[in-house]
Amino acid sequence: MPIVEVTDLHKSYGDRTVVDGVSFEVEEGEIFGVLGPNGAGKTTIVECVSGLRTPDRGTVRVTGLDPIADRRAVTELLGAQLQQSELQPKLTVREALGLYASFYRRPADGLALAERLGLGHVLDTRFAKLSGGQQQRLFIALALIGTPRVVVLDELTTGLDPRGRRETWALIEEVRESGVTVLLVTHFMEEAQRLCDRVAVFDSGAIRAFGSPAELIGRAATSTIVSFRPSAPLDPVLLEALPDVAAVRRDHDRMVVEGSGRAVDAVLGLLAGRGIVAERLRITDATLDDAFLDIITPEN
Numbered sequence: 001m002p003i004v005e006v007t008d009l010h011k012s013y014g015d016r017t018v019v020d021g022v023s024f025e026v027e028e029g030e031i032f033g034v035l036g037p038n039g040a041g042k043t044t045i046v047e048c049v050s051g052l053r054t055p056d057r058g059t060v061r062v063t064g065l066d067p068i069a070d071r072r073a074v075t076e077l078l079g080a081q082l083q084q085s086e087l088q089p090k091l092t093v094r095e096a097l098g099l100y101a102s103f104y105r106r107p108a109d110g111l112a113l114a115e116r117l118g119l120g121h122v123l124d125t126r127f128a129k130l131s132g133g134q135q136q137r138l139f140i141a142l143a144l145i146g147t148p149r150v151v152v153l154d155e156l157t158t159g160l161d162p163r164g165r166r167e168t169w170a171l172i173e174e175v176r177e178s179g180v181t182v183l184l185v186t187h188f189m190e191e192a193q194r195l196c197d198r199v200a201v202f203d204s205g206a207i208r209a210f211g212s213p214a215e216l217i218g219r220a221a222t223s224t225i226v227s228f229r230p231s232a233p234l235d236p237v238l239l240e241a242l243p244d245v246a247a248v249r250r251d252h253d254r255m256v257v258e259g260s261g262r263a264v265d266a267v268l269g270l271l272a273g274r275g276i277v278a279e280r281l282r283i284t285d286a287t288l289d290d291a292f293l294d295i296i297t298p299e300n
């Protein structure tokens, strides 16, 4: 049984529909990415899953329970770190952990959790004095303090420096390894590609694509990028006409060919046939970033 099931979810604010018939399932033990541009409805969806918003229509189930009707039970098994979380600035790490632990029937050992999340040396530091990275670690700790089976993390690494972000990724992987299912809302495609087992890409309140990051990259018009400096003039129209080539552009003296499937072989074959050498040839796999742009571009 999926641990989270969302079926035909609808939500409007006034006359503005922001979630328009969304359905997806999250399997136990996976990191499930909720992706999409600003205003796509991601936070609204995870707030409905967390029981913080009531859907207008459709159903949400967490281990078969309704987050609104069975609020108490769902609170015990779902932890959330929501966007722009705030804490009373004078609260210390120790006090925050103690306070949040008191909300749950079976809280984790707050001090052990703090230690595991690298907060052992700042237990008596006030929230306002923590660095951005430490504040994020504390929010992860607070989301985990109730020993949840599912944790919702909304834009957890926004505002962190690259090192803080990488450390947070390692923490999220540890959370998954401990058996907790993670629902991760993110704007960072590198983050989603690295962490998520499966992702759903939302736009204007609907799912535009669904699958593992590798599947989404494979399905996009661009899965490979070939770039080179031709040893002799080369008309881009010849490249554009090749099978599986999606786009051709110039980048200074380089030609950049985006494509999929047979595109690389076709480009190299064309060059060989014309006696043109591909100098400084680079063949790179497309990333989830490329696939994401492909998915949310209006003409698609």
Ligand SMILES: Nc1ncnc2c1ncn2[C@@H]1O[C@H](COP(=O)(O)OP(=O)(O)OP(=O)(O)O)[C@@H](O)[C@H]1O
Pocket (backbone or CB within 6 Å): 013, 018, 036, 037, 038, 039, 040, 041, 042, 043, 044, 045, 083
């Ligand atoms: N309480 C509210 N009242 C009215 N409109 C809201 C409310 N909350 C969100 N919205 C609007 O609903 C739309 C979807 O918002 P939501 O926060 O769910 O999107 P999001 O995908 O999480 O966006 P972002 O990536 O910018 O955080 C936005 O246009 C937002 O302005």
